[in-house]
Amino acid sequence: YGAAVGPRTTVFVLGDARTNMSDPNLPAVRELARSARRVYWLNPEPRTQWGTGDSAAPEYAELVEMHECRTARQLGALIGGLLPV
Helix, strand or coil: CHHHCCCCCEEEEECCCECCCCCCCHHHHHHHHHHCCEEEEEECCCHHHCCCCCECHHHHHCCCEEEECCCHHHHHHHHHHHCCC
16 A cells, blocks of 8 residues: 555554564665655554564664554553644
């Protein structure tokens, strides 16, 4: 759906940023970040686990804004920080 992303688009990525030992495809994330107005990655893993094992979270976080988001409280704080738009 890359053609659907443009300068007025905000993208939310929901996931743990684990690659399952595959290529993290950083060029695709870089292109997404370049095309979209904003990209927020909501990662359910504790920040202390980012970069462990097959986690590409530190690499992705260099390209897009990544937030630990494991609880309703964290999600509420994140949304509260984004509003008003």
